[in-house]
Amino acid sequence: MSGGAGSTRDWDASVYDRVSDPQLDWGRRVVERLALEGDETVLDAGCGTGRVTALLLERLPRGRVIAVDGSPAMAEKARAALPADRVEVRVADLLELELEEPVDAAFSTAVFHWIADRPRLFRRLHAALRPGARLVAQCGGQGNLAGFMEEVEAVIAREPFAAALEGWERPWLFSSPAEAALALADAGFEQVDCWLEPAPVVLDDPRDFLRTVVLAPHLDVLPDELGDELLDRVLERAGAPLTLDYVRLNITATRGDD
Numbered sequence: 001m002s003g004g005a006g007s008t009r010d011w012d013a014s015v016y017d018r019v020s021d022p023q024l025d026w027g028r029r030v031v032e033r034l035a036l037e038g039d040e041t042v043l044d045a046g047c048g049t050g051r052v053t054a055l056l057l058e059r060l061p062r063g064r065v066i067a068v069d070g071s072p073a074m075a076e077k078a079r080a081a082l083p084a085d086r087v088e089v090r091v092a093d094l095l096e097l098e099l100e101e102p103v104d105a106a107f108s109t110a111v112f113h114w115i116a117d118r119p120r121l122f123r124r125l126h127a128a129l130r131p132g133a134r135l136v137a138q139c140g141g142q143g144n145l146a147g148f149m150e151e152v153e154a155v156i157a158r159e160p161f162a163a164a165l166e167g168w169e170r171p172w173l174f175s176s177p178a179e180a181a182l183a184l185a186d187a188g189f190e191q192v193d194c195w196l197e198p199a200p201v202v203l204d205d206p207r208d209f210l211r212t213v214v215l216a217p218h219l220d221v222l223p224d225e226l227g228d229e230l231l232d233r234v235l236e237r238a239g240a241p242l243t244l245d246y247v248r249l250n251i252t253a254t255r256g257d258d
């Protein structure tokens with residue numbers, strides 16, 4: 001996997017598609033929260049390989065989706081999986097998002113915590129919505145993976161990882177509901193509601209999941225052999241079966257009538 005320009009990076013889309021059942025389960029419940037007539041145009045902000053986008057599309061029998069992702073590999077996989085006449089897949093950084101026409105709703109799952117510039121992200125999403133349109137989203141929130149990351153930090157505090165990761169910036173931002181609500185209101189959103197939801201996940205075969213999702217940013221900056229060693233050490237320390245202490249931040253907000 002390679003780091004990308006701006007706030008995006010490329011992902012191992014084949015493996016993500018195979019291991020992302022937790023994200024699919026969370027996404028299914030977020031899709032249900034979006035009130036739709038069925039004929040709208042909806043933005044999927046950070047569509048990944050399109051597994052959750054497909055669920056969104058089921059709610060839009062007469063509508064369409066604009067699916068945006070910053071990872072070319074993810075977008076390619078989504079494009080292959082989704083009907084081209086009803087889903088337009090675009091490769092773009094959400095921080096640079098510009099749509100020709102405003103959409104009727106915006107949807108996003110498991111994405112916002114990867115984007116540190118939350119004020120800019122929310123301004124771009126606000127600008128992409130028509131007046132009165134809703135944003136319904138979920139991402140990692142305050143306390144997400146805190147216990148698991150404590151184990152990871154204990155491993156990487158020691159050599160050979162400490163030297164290799166010196167100065168490396170953790171890419172995630174796990175906000176509290178209050179922080180997210182403030183940023184959304186600052187971007188112009190109204191009727192903002194944000195809340196946390198514990199969502200622990202037990203993984204029977206965790207190596208590929210850690211490699212592709214949770215520890216992918218670490219592995220991006222480590223040589224391959226050190227990356228494998230990191231996975232060994234973390235799996236050993238965390239024990240089996242591995243429970244990941246996920247906490248999701250739910251978001252609903254509306255673009256006012258201006």
Ligand SMILES: C[S@@+](CC[C@H](N)C(=O)[O-])C[C@H]1O[C@@H](n2cnc3c(N)ncnc32)[C@H](O)[C@@H]1O
Nearest residue numbers: 023046047048069070071093094109110111114
């Ligand atoms: C964990 S995946 C979630 C994908 C999908 N929504 C799901 O629930 O399975 C996170 C996705 O966010 C995308 N992403 C992260 N930062 C982004 C940015 N700044 N612009 C566009 N996409 C971004 C990644 O490329 C990746 O596909």
